[in-house]
Structure formats: structure tokens, C-alpha cells
Amino acid sequence: MLKKYIDMYVNSSVFRPENQIDKILHTISELGYTAICISFKKDFSNIFEKIKQKAEVLDLEIYRRIDLLPKNVEELKVKLRQVRRKFEIISVKCIDKKICTTAARDRRVDVLNFPTLEALKNFTESTANLAIEGETAIEICLKLFLDVKGIRRARLIAESRRIAKIALKKGVKMVIDSGAESIFEMRAPQELCSLGYLLDLPKDDADLMVSEIPFSIIKTNVSKLSTSFILPGVEIVNREEKNW
């Protein structure tokens, strides 16, 4: 059986202009993906349904994702309350140490995203411990590396290597994705795995980070989004009719 790969972070801007959706989905499928998560910034219901319909023809699964960029912890909590059970993936951009810590231990958060080199410094061993408690994964985006060059890229690789080492040591889930804003920023799954090589990750682990780990996160969340879900492991199988 062919291995299933997923790009867990594709911005909705990839699908612009709208008349190119078919071509873009075809390219994504050709790259070797069986699923993608699209991050939406504004109202998305129309375009999401459109993309999903067209993707079905190519056997491509489409999931919704939201990236929260809160200014402080209070705002994070408010936003989490608002978006809970509306998206398959909830990610928090950890621009601040406090936000990073709060997001790491919050079970509603699926992924911790580090949008800058400075943000990567917020991830420490203590954050890793909280991430294990909160079952939160950390995310390495290829786009971050493509946007910079020279010294800054070297520092970025070094810092990412540090957090990858902590994550592996502590057993924190890790995913690698593209974070693409245009189709030309997307790469094939094997190319994303090669990023793992730069971060000194074992090849098999890097492979899991673009396949099984993100799929397991999505599987859990999809079951949570279903109306029959009550608790992890407890769900309504059948409703008995009242006849008394």
C-alpha cells in the first residue's frame, strides 16, 4: 500500500486566483500528497467547499486549519473558546514565551508554530514537558527557511536543530510542513523529509513527521468534531428510541 502524506500547513492564498484551483490541486496531487490542511484568515466557507469538491475528484483530502496570533494570554484563551470545534487543526503562533507556555499545555491547541527565528527561542525543555501534558505538537515550516538566506538561514537551522533535539529527547510530537503562501513554496513530501536531514533527525522519524504523526492528530480531531463524540474513547454509537 502506498504511504499517505500530508502537508499540514498550506495558506489559502495558494488557491488564488480562484480560476486556477483545478491546476493547483493537480500540482499538489502530483507532488505526492493525499491530504492538505488549508489555513484560512477570513470567511472561508465558500472557497473551502469549492476546493473540497474539486479535490474529491483527485482523491485529495482537505482539512480546515486556523492559525491564532494572539497578543497576550487572555486573547489566546478568548480566541480558543471562539474557534474550538470549528477547525480540524488549531495552531498558535508562539511569538511570546507566555503565549507559548499557555498554548503548550492547552489541550485545545494542536500545533505550536514558530513564525520567526526569535520565536523558536521560546521553546525550551520546560515547554516540551508542558507540550507532552497538553498533547501539543510542534511544527517546523519550510517557508521559514526559504524566506531567508546566509547568516540568518544558518542561525535558523541551528535553532530549529536545537528544538528538534529537545522534542526528540522529550518525546514531543513534531510535524514538518511547507507553510506555503504560493504553490511554488510547496515541496514534495520527500523534499520536506530532507529538511529533517539538516536538523539531524533520523530519516524514519522525518518521514513520520509528514505522514503518520499529522494524520494521527487529524484523526483524533475529526472524531472530536463529530456530534457523537463525548470523551476520548467514549462516543454515541446508537440512539435508542424512547418508547415509554
Next chain:
Amino acid sequence: MVKEDRNRYIVFKICSDNYISKEDLTRNIWRTLLAMYGEYGASKTNFWLIEYNENTKKGIIRCTHTTINMIRAVLTFITKIAETPVIVRTLGVSGTIKTAKEKFY
């Protein structure tokens, strides 16, 4: 006796809307390779662009068996060739040029 440095051949394809010449491609790969690993690192890869078809945009790169991932990372980091945005996608890796051509080219 097994050779220490065995060659591997990476077949790749360029996804782009525009025409990409062999010269531009070679220059771009070398530039990225040198920027990422330096002259010493690049020398260890035994990198060479064996073949590139400008019409199909498919090509074959030679490297040593220990540096496949290094070259794959280089191809990942190529974003533009002659100001044209591109995706360089690996189609497969093989031990001989013949098999590389038969299987993936």
C-alpha cells in the same frame, strides 16, 4: 571489495510555467550547494548535472550514496531559477544511469 564512494543518480523534474535553460539550472544548483555546504562540503558530494532535457524539464544529477540527502536538501531550497519561481521535485534515486532512465526519466 565494495567501493567507498558509490555513485547515485537522482532523477528530478522542474515544475515551472516558463522555459528553464541548462546553464541557468546548473549555475543555480551550484550556487545553492556552495551556499549551504561550502566548497569542502560540495566537494564531498561529487555533484554533477549529468543530463537535463529542456523540453520535459527532467534531469539526472550524480552524487555519492552518502550525500543523497544533502543534494535533496539543496534541491528543496531552490526557489527561483533566472527569476522564475520553480519547484524542483525528486522523481527517484538509482545506482546506475541506465536504471535511472528506465525507471524515472
